[in-house]
Amino acid sequence: MKPFSATPDTQPWAPLEQRPACCVPKPFIEVEQLSLHYGQKPAFHGVTLAINQGCITAIVGPSGCGKTSFLTSLNRLTDLIAGCRVEGRIHLDGLDVLAPQTDVIHLRRRVGMIFQKPNPFPLSIRKNLEFPLREHGLRDRERLAGAIETGLRDVGLWDEVKDRLDSPALALSGGQQQRLCMARALVLAPEVLLMDEPCSALDPLSSGIVEDLIVSLRSRYTVLIVTHNLAQARRIADYAALFWTQNGTGRLIEAGTAKHIFGTPHEPLTVAYVSGMRG
Amino acid sequence: MLNTLEPHPGGWERLATTFVWSAAALVTATFCWLLGDIIWHGLSHISWAFLTTPPRNAGREGGIGPILVSTLLILGVCLGVAVPLGVGTAVLLAEFTTDTSLFGRLTRRSLDVLSGVPSIVFGLFGNAFFCKTLGLGFSILSGGLTLACMVLPILIRSTEEGFRTVPTGYRLSAAALGLSRTTTLLYLLLPAAVPGLLVGLVLGVGRAIAETAALIFTSGYVDRMPQSLLDSGRALSVHIFDLSMNVSGGDSHAYASALVLIFALLAINGATSWLTKHWLSRRIVTV
Numbered sequence A: 001m002k003p004f005s006a007t008p009d010t011q012p013w014a015p016l017e018q019r020p021a022c023c024v025p026k027p028f029i030e031v032e033q034l035s036l037h038y039g040q041k042p043a044f045h046g047v048t049l050a051i052n053q054g055c056i057t058a059i060v061g062p063s064g065c066g067k068t069s070f071l072t073s074l075n076r077l078t079d080l081i082a083g084c085r086v087e088g089r090i091h092l093d094g095l096d097v098l099a100p101q102t103d104v105i106h107l108r109r110r111v112g113m114i115f116q117k118p119n120p121f122p123l124s125i126r127k128n129l130e131f132p133l134r135e136h137g138l139r140d141r142e143r144l145a146g147a148i149e150t151g152l153r154d155v156g157l158w159d160e161v162k163d164r165l166d167s168p169a170l171a172l173s174g175g176q177q178q179r180l181c182m183a184r185a186l187v188l189a190p191e192v193l194l195m196d197e198p199c200s201a202l203d204p205l206s207s208g209i210v211e212d213l214i215v216s217l218r219s220r221y222t223v224l225i226v227t228h229n230l231a232q233a234r235r236i237a238d239y240a241a242l243f244w245t246q247n248g249t250g251r252l253i254e255a256g257t258a259k260h261i262f263g264t265p266h267e268p269l270t271v272a273y274v275s276g277m278r279g
Numbered sequence B: 001m002l003n004t005l006e007p008h009p010g011g012w013e014r015l016a017t018t019f020v021w022s023a024a025a026l027v028t029a030t031f032c033w034l035l036g037d038i039i040w041h042g043l044s045h046i047s048w049a050f051l052t053t054p055p056r057n058a059g060r061e062g063g064i065g066p067i068l069v070s071t072l073l074i075l076g077v078c079l080g081v082a083v084p085l086g087v088g089t090a091v092l093l094a095e096f097t098t099d100t101s102l103f104g105r106l107t108r109r110s111l112d113v114l115s116g117v118p119s120i121v122f123g124l125f126g127n128a129f130f131c132k133t134l135g136l137g138f139s140i141l142s143g144g145l146t147l148a149c150m151v152l153p154i155l156i157r158s159t160e161e162g163f164r165t166v167p168t169g170y171r172l173s174a175a176a177l178g179l180s181r182t183t184t185l186l187y188l189l190l191p192a193a194v195p196g197l198l199v200g201l202v203l204g205v206g207r208a209i210a211e212t213a214a215l216i217f218t219s220g221y222v223d224r225m226p227q228s229l230l231d232s233g234r235a236l237s238v239h240i241f242d243l244s245m246n247v248s249g250g251d252s253h254a255y256a257s258a259l260v261l262i263f264a265l266l267a268i269n270g271a272t273s274w275l276t277k278h279w280l281s282r283r284i285v286t287v
């Protein structure tokens, strides 16, 4: 078991970057011995990890080691995949996520998700935000308009689209689409945000904008981000976890503060990965 | 492969090109000849009176008013039954069964077999089941229901295709936003699947409106204006068949009726592609 330690880092290394005091090192999501199978094929096995409230936790590792699968088990999106089996325990602020009686609609409202490929609905920009809000019970026109504006302002999209709220969302650029997807998740006021390589389909400029946006979410949301970009993980993460494929199944190799993982990792695999020699 | 690198196409390539072009030209020419022939013989008889008055003298004179009404009623019954059933089944197949489940495989296989069954078999089945067993007699209702059975396989398969072309990303992101399955289906998947449904409708209606064999046994020959769905009514295609096979001197009106039928088909085709282009693209943006 490698939970994040609550004791402050006493390493003599200089901090990677000055972090704001966002992190109450208080676990918000606790994952114990989690395994996932697609039919007979294991995707990852025996993952135990605690994710702290209000912090940005980066999950890194080579392709196919089960990072996406891990994220989707946290909001039970795995329910949608035929033949997918999840075992172990996930507690989210006391809620037993994997229990059959858990209300997944409610769970997914608390745990938002951003996908690798921006996927706005084929609706207008406005309807993309209005549709989920309505579904969750907000009907009042003025409050809807207010929530939509706040959501778009939060992702810095308001000034870019305020004159064309009724044009198709799919006409936006990739980066704008991804920010719209973030707004769509944020207007529902989730507590956790899962992000699966949110920048990997974007050009460097858009990627930078989205990255700044993620940093601005720190302390307001508990963010779990999968990224292939080690430099990005280094820049934005408070905590990091390395996944790796061993014996045909994904495993959690090492987890800890970003300082620890990128500065003084214990595991040889982590050392090799963060120094760019493997993966 | 190597041929394409040469500056001039080789002999084989030229031959193949010639063949493909002449095949296409042949198909187009056949259609044009057919259409031209029908227009040539039929156009002079088309008038407002022809479209609205009842036939006289077994169809040699008069018009096709009641026949058009019967045809529309039969088509209406057919679509009224086939569309809800078809969409429902397509939703079940595409969204609630997997490719490998026994139920899904069985249903798909049955539909494929059904869509290959000759229409006369549907006619005999409709006659035995709707006319006799259910006691609906020779009626527009029997005819419409029989046609519904006939077009259902086409409608279901193409609507199912429509659902399958919706990117999985929509389903995942909708679920991740905590949208219920019903909402996702009604507001995201269904609008996206409508083009598939429309393609199915065009193919289905095309088959239905041109159907003769299945209707002779179910909706019958009576060429009077139908008073209810339980009356027998003569469909346009049956009328054409009757005029050209059983009525001497009925040729000219057979041609005119065929012209009406072809224009109806072309109109349905055109309307559908227009719908897909304009109405749908707007609708999707403003659910």
Ligand SMILES: Nc1ncnc2c1ncn2[C@@H]1O[C@H](COP(=O)(O)OP(=O)(O)O)[C@@H](O)[C@H]1O
Binding pocket: A038, A041, A042, A043, A062, A063, A064, A065, A066, A067, A068, A069, A070, A081
């Ligand atoms: N829907 C699925 N069905 C079957 N196997 C899958 C599915 N999704 C992912 N996998 C497999 O599970 C493993 C982990 O995949 P994934 O979680 O996507 O890894 P990562 O995001 O780290 O690249 C891979 O071997 C992949 O092929």
Ligand SMILES: [Mg+2]
Binding pocket: A067, A068, A069, A196
């Ligand atoms: Mg992935």
